[in-house]
Amino acid sequence: MLEEKKTKVKIMFFVILVGISCMLAAMVTDHWTVLSPPFDKFNTTCETAHFGLWKLCMKTVFMVEEDPEGQGCGPISLPGAKNCSYFKHFTKEEEAKGFEAKTQKEYNLSAAAIAVFSLAFMTLGSLCVVCSFGKGRDYLLRPAGMFFAFAGLCIIISVEVMRNSTKRMIDSEETVWEQYYYSWSFECACTSFVLLVFSGLSLLIISMPQMPRNPWETCMDAEPDSMEPLD
Secondary structure, three states, X not given: OOXXXXXXXXXXXXXXXXXXXXXXXXXXXXXXXXXXXXXOOOOEEEEEEEXXXXXXXXXXXXXXXXXXXXXXXXXXXXXXXXXXXXXXXXXXXXXXXXXXXXXXXXXXXXXXXXXXXXXXXXXXXXXHHHHHOOOOOHHHHHHHHHHHHHHHHHHHHHHHHHHHHHHHXXXXXXXXXXXXXXXXXXXXXXXHHHHHHHHHHHHHHHHOOOOOOOOOHHHHOOOHHHOOOXX
């Protein structure tokens, strides 16, 4: 691999690592969506919630004045008693209680599974990039670019599934939530999507053979002894 090409690949790999870090942060945290019920009383407590792919956290906060951002009960950063529990994705439907059944458990399960697929694609792509630095192995940049593009596609699908899950919760008559907003875990996933798709397409472009600057460049660059004399 030429030095100029190797430098470009290293820069893209750094961007990829940032994207992977953002997605890992989104997967292991529970601040994708923050929910709050209608609230118009002060000097009393209210219950808000935030959740991610795997876990739901309920928090009781004491409201003294109206939230300046108009987000009802909250903001979530206020001090209060917190209770977190993992979604029981793999329990039978009749065993699922409370929040799991009301928040369309199948949506969260689908989003989590798709996110795991994106992690698998990121792993395969990273291995291809690392191996491409070997002599004569720059052809691995093409599958690496495709793997990262597929990872980005899985991420945006997971994000869209979570958006639909939240919307379905808000529209459901079985839940008390009326207000919501997407928090920093959701933003990390979106950032990861942008970085990985950009890096994947960039690796595909870098792996393409360089086009000649003019029609005669290939002939002019040929070695003199490689041309046979004419009779």
